[in-house]
Amino acid sequence: MSERAEPLPRTAKRFDPMLYRLSCLLLLTLSQPVFAEDLELPDARGYLGSDTCISCHEQAGEDWRQSHHALAWTETSPENIVADFDGTSFHQGDMEARFSLSADGTPRISVTEIDGVTTEYPVHSVVGIEPLQQYVLETEPGRLQSFDVVWDTEQERWFHLYPESDYPPDDSLHWSGVYKNWNGRCAACHATGFTANYDSETRSYASTQVEIGVGCEACHGPGAAHVKWVESLETTQTPPPAAYGFPVDMSDPAAAIDQCGTCHSRREHFYDGNPPPGLPFNDAYNIVPLHAGLYEADGQILDEVYVYGSFLQSKMYAEGVSCNDCHLPHEATLKADGNAVCAQCHSPAGNPRFPDLPLKVFDGPEHTHHPKGSDGAMCKNCHMVERVYMGNDWRADHSFRIPRPDLFPVTGAPDACSTCHADKTAKWAADQIAEWFPDSDKRGPHYGEIIAAGRRDPHAATPQLETLATAQDQPGLVRATALWLLDNTSDPAVAEEMVKLFDDPDPLVRAAAARLQRRTGPEARAENLPDLLDDPVRAVRMSAAQAMLTGQPGRMDAVAMADLRAALGEWQASVQSRLDFPETHLQLGGTALVNRNLPAAASAFAEAARLDPQQVDAWVMQARIALAQGDQQTAIRVLQEGADANPGAITIQEMLMDLTGGAGSLLPPGK
Template identity: 60%
Template sequence: MLVALIAAPPAARAQDAQDYVGSASCTACHAEAAEAWSGSDHALAWTEATAANILADFNDTEFVHDGMTARFSVEPDGTHVITVYEKDGKTTRYPVQSVAGVAPLQQYLLETEPGRLQSFDVVWDTEKGDWFHLYPDQDLPPDDGLHWTGPYKTWNARCAECHATGYEKNFDPRTKTYASTQAEIGVGCEACHGPARQHLDWARAATTQDPPPNYGFRVDFSDREAAIQQCATCHSRRESHLDGNPLPGTPYHDAYNLALLRPGLYQADGQIEDEVYVYGSFLQSKMYDKGVGCVDCHNPHAIETLAEGNALCTQCHNPAGNPRFPTLKPAEYDSPEHHFHEPGSEGAQCASCHMPQRVYMGNDWRRDHSFRIPRPDLADQTGASDACTDCHRDRKPDWAAAAIAERFPDGSQSRPHYGTVLARGRQDPVAAATDLAALAEDQAQPGIVRATALWLLRASNSPTTATRLVPLLDDPDPVVRAAAAGLQRLAPPAERAGRLARLLDDPIRTVRIEAARELLMMPPDQMPAAAQAPMRAAFGEWREAVSQRLDFPETHLQLAGTALTLRNFPAAAGAFDEVVQMDPQRVDAWIMLARLAALSGGPRAARAVIDRARAVNPGDASLDAFLADLNGQGGMAAPPPPPAAD
């Protein structure tokens, strides 16, 4: 198995659990901040299963869904219990191990085996006071990877690091067990500020000496970018390089690989689609570009906005302006002359037009933080939604576009938008290659947009484009540099090696890892001599990053692709087998496994794989078509192609 190739010991943490002192140690000196934090969504992100913390009705209530029944009760000793009668006839009783969240829904965590916590899919609506299922339209039997007992609902892997302080996942890929630890459940003071031992020792010493740098903490929240990156550790869609929480103050791109504006996550113009947790949206905004930070709008302790309604926006968007942002046009924005709606109505709210919202987890509304002007005029080109027809559902985008054009005749609302290029790049990256390359080169555009253009260009299969965009390997933005490294897979091997060798010493881990991945296939004798040691180091960082995610089916798909690229077919088969064990509904993995079985064992071996796949995916057209093709051709003779580029 490829696991043996990439398995690496976890990196030593700069500080251990003894450096964490707990939020209670902070309250004596920081009473105002502690009072604001107490009861906040951060403080209540993960709590113990006590009667005070559990808000749901466990008075022998029941919830029935798709052949499954959940019964909620309280034992005489006060233990809250969920008894699950699954649709396959199995009944299991689970004590509630702990509680996630507080509003607008509360979820309950169940320990399905020692150390493994799973997020139960029947949750409590704290606003309506009733149970509901997170996925009411999906058929999820117990053997489905998306069932609440499956790998996508494992709290240790998917959720805990953003709901805990000082968290370490500690997954053992050989035994497939967890020995997770945390300094504190919930997002405590040290989750953002860092372990406080040094700070506490200094404070207790009552010395007249100067305090240690930044008062013993690793995050300087007076630094706007450092503060944003610290918030982004949880408020972003990303892939982790490290186990659990990176120490606060770790540069974001040393700890995570940020998700780009990809289909399924973002709409074609960059608006939110799936749950992407703010950062990728905010990076697209003019507010970020002009120097606005998270704490300009949010109280970081109470986790509330600094003002209600339009008063939050008119801190800056007003006739007097704001001296911190001299390029902002002073004007009256909170008036019908600007928003064209009845004052005080929902349509008159700045957020309604500039921060459209989508609902996730059944009832949790999240706002887009790209702060964009509504562009219904681009709907035909991008296929994206617009804030106008999100509210005026009986109207069409062309109506909204005409209304905006009439009310803003200067045309400022109809400037060219990167969304049109990204949308065409999604549809046909070859035809859009020239425009995508120009977008990637445009320094005036957000880095995440330029990086997305580079990612789309990977499918253009154009070595000429890879050559044109070599200068972006030195771009100031690490997201762009990493994406530019990925594009160099289109270059001839010798040129690729020369171009990427310098990135193996890049100051940012994400860039180094991406360069190492793209050089993985290079024969050592084609690498510059000076790059040999950096290549080994960067490859080691890639191994370490992958080893932290071996409880994700997606990781084993990546490993399978790597093994196929290396033409290590037994390792690829082992990785695909891991995928289907964890998620039996990954039909693409089953088909690749069957192709590999045909190579080594012929048609009979391939049919055996397809039979296994059809047993858990009855009636799947892709499997039926593959089997028909296999029977017609007598087996697979050519090696399977690597999966599509990520």
């Protein structure tokens, strides 16, 4: 928090609320920034490319070249493509994809869509290497899309990532739609020094990157300062700078985890493409809490959440274990085979870095209660339950949890035991574990029980959620989830009570507590939030600023107002980096409505519907705004367009029938 010499009284120098309102509305209509300086965007300054690094670090480069990082995104060449493009084909319903090579050897994909239209695309680039390989197509200049028919490298066959889908080309979930866009949704984690460069006026991309693939500088940061120091050694023995000149010190466990988390997480980004290297995670992203549909109630992975969120729940993370303790950083593989990875610490020898570990045999039948060498004796099969994503890719939960089948009646979450023993019940598994470990202290209350209750009825679970939110011995992501569930109660008294978390050491908790303040009155927000507007963490500052959008800034002193302007500027810049996302415009529309700026809200919802025609709420909100302005004809037109895009949307159909007296559209065709 910045120093505030001689703070002004809360009533002094009242800020003009009309000017503040105008500033907010300008922000919401996405004009040029009116608050603070723009965020520094990543660019190629200081990047040298992996070949420069490897010219000195040959062994590291050799290890890296065949890694999944290096092959995360590659050029189209015979040595990079493993699929069969020799006249093969794939059918799903009325869709057909044919794979061939042109005369010059360029791989091509000819797609006949379910509407009968056939288009041929040269393969733009290649994604991944195993257990599947995907291909990127350029559908218009600069716009890259990830094709849904991919190659199974294990069974050597084509398959569809979404075998139950049957989307027409105008559906947003079609491979050519907004959610499969490579520039905005994928490329930042498959490239080095990437910037999407989306133009919201032309709705086009001019993306750039230092190199495709996760290169040396994607993890270490630009190498120019490092090379400059090395070159100085030719004339003088200059002491090495911090981290040898790199922005990221990968030998620092916390820095390494943050850097790995930039890609291995389900999050909302603040920057266009890659953030400035070395930036702490919460200065570059908002991590998604344990939302239903993404995580089981007990925090296990459900949807694709990319490891980081589950790792934050683990005791290993709390004790200082980092990614590099288990994974070789350049090869991006495990440090040892099988249980030997875990036995680095969990063994009679232990590990001096973690003196509290019990020194006993874990890799043996006395602990596993399964024959040595069997699947049940593998540490990961009990403590890192795997799920299949993208059709054939097994991903492990990284919360390293102890199996708790006894929680199933409350959480409904699966457990390692009955997942493997599919013919058995969770109760059977719970009884078996109780028999094996009768004196265990690991079967007490679990936060999953509270989260499950909060998902069912946050009002009834409020006391439990408040206790969980303030429990310092629980993971920050879990506590932030409890605060997010409390937000669903809309109770201002609960929000006021959680002000005490503004000093919490975990930024995830502070940010969630700030968001919760939207449930308080404008005066309370102006009183409570100023101290978070200059929090050292960007995610916290932005959350506080968003909560202040409908506050009473006139009650804030000049220093707090300056902090508010700066934080709103950061939020604006982050929004501008996501204008190709329909969900961004839904957020902007909702915020504009709160500020009673109906034109800005209508514009935002219209853009959301244009980017994703299946966003039913975007059509409905446009119609409601038109009706609020007395424009029934526009409301009918919008609803008719929404009905054409969503024939089965009951909400749209009912509104349209109400407005037309059951006659359907009253507008002439094409109007």
